[in-house]
Amino acid sequence: MGWRSIQARxxxxxxxxxxxxxxxxxxxxxxxxxxxxxSRLQDLLLxxxxxxxxxxxxxxxxxxxxxxxxxxxxxxxxxxxxxxxxKTSWEIPRRNPVVGAYVDYRxxxxxxxxxxxxxxxxxxxxxxxxxxxxxxxxxHRPVRVALTNTWYDILAPGAHQPRLxxxxxxxxxxxxxxxxxxxxx
Numbered sequence: 001m002g003w004r005s006i007q008a009r010x011x012x013x014x015x016x017x018x019x020x021x022x023x024x025x026x027x028x029x030x031x032x033x034x035x036x037x038x039s040r041l042q043d044l045l046l047x048x049x050x051x052x053x054x055x056x057x058x059x060x061x062x063x064x065x066x067x068x069x070x071x072x073x074x075x076x077x078x079x080x081x082x083x084x085x086x087k088t089s090w091e092i093p094r095r096n097p098v099v100g101a102y103v104d105y106r107x108x109x110x111x112x113x114x115x116x117x118x119x120x121x122x123x124x125x126x127x128x129x130x131x132x133x134x135x136x137x138x139x140h141r142p143v144r145v146a147l148t149n150t151w152y153d154i155l156a157p158g159a160h161q162p163r164l165x166x167x168x169x170x171x172x173x174x175x176x177x178x179x180x181x182x183x184x185x
Contacts, residue, residue, distance in 0.1 A: 008117045025035040026052070072151045078131040081144040090131045103126050115149045115170060124171035132175045133182075141180065 007058065010016035029045075030053045036042040046053065053059050056148055078090045092107045113119045114127055128145035152165045 005060075023103075027056075027058070030056070030058050035050065044177050070154075072153055074108075074115055075150040076110055076114060077150070078128065079146045079148060080132060080135050080142045081146075083141045086140065088135055090135055114147070120171055125173055128171065128173045129146045129175065129179055132180060136180055141177065142175045144172070144174055 028048075029180065030049055033045040033049060034053050035043060036045070060123060076092060080088050081135065082088075092104075094109060108138055112150065114123045124147060128147060132142040132145050146169050148166050148167060148169045150164050152167060
């Protein structure tokens with residue numbers, strides 16, 4: 001008895017068909033929910049199934065398209081201060097434009113959330129700890145991380161006006177030794 005026969009028996013059984021049908025129906029409902037217009041109904045349905053939707057990657061964000069595309073660029077930098085007073089900066093990595101764009105897209109999409117005022121309380125500290133752990137060495141222990149955003153408005157095609165660049169620190173935190181080691185946050 002090989003894998004194929006177990007699979008075939010499962011697919012042919014009533015219980016197997018019920019499980020497969022339920023999976024298909026739940027997945028279709030999740031896709032429909034993720035693509036509903038922003039509304040109370042969508043909020044209610046997303047609250048019930050957000051783990052499934054986000055865990056499977058079925059969520060879609062159509063904000064890049066009309067009617068409300070993002071109107072600014074963003075660029076996050078983490079400024080890290082070490083216990084000895086030295087400093088370094090860390091930025092989201094950028095890879096080659098062909099293959100790297102697929103990995104970079106996830107980083108950049110995530111960065112949109114990190115700088116959003118509604119998400120800073122939930123994402124600022126975990127991001128700062130992530131950076132602190134990335135730059136930490138046995139001789140350089142981070143004690144403070146400040147997250148800064150540099151942004152400018154995306155001008156309409158053909159606009160010939162100067163680009164105004166803005167800078168702002170949106171989150172700062174102290175880092176403890178136990179947090180560096182993966183302890184309490």
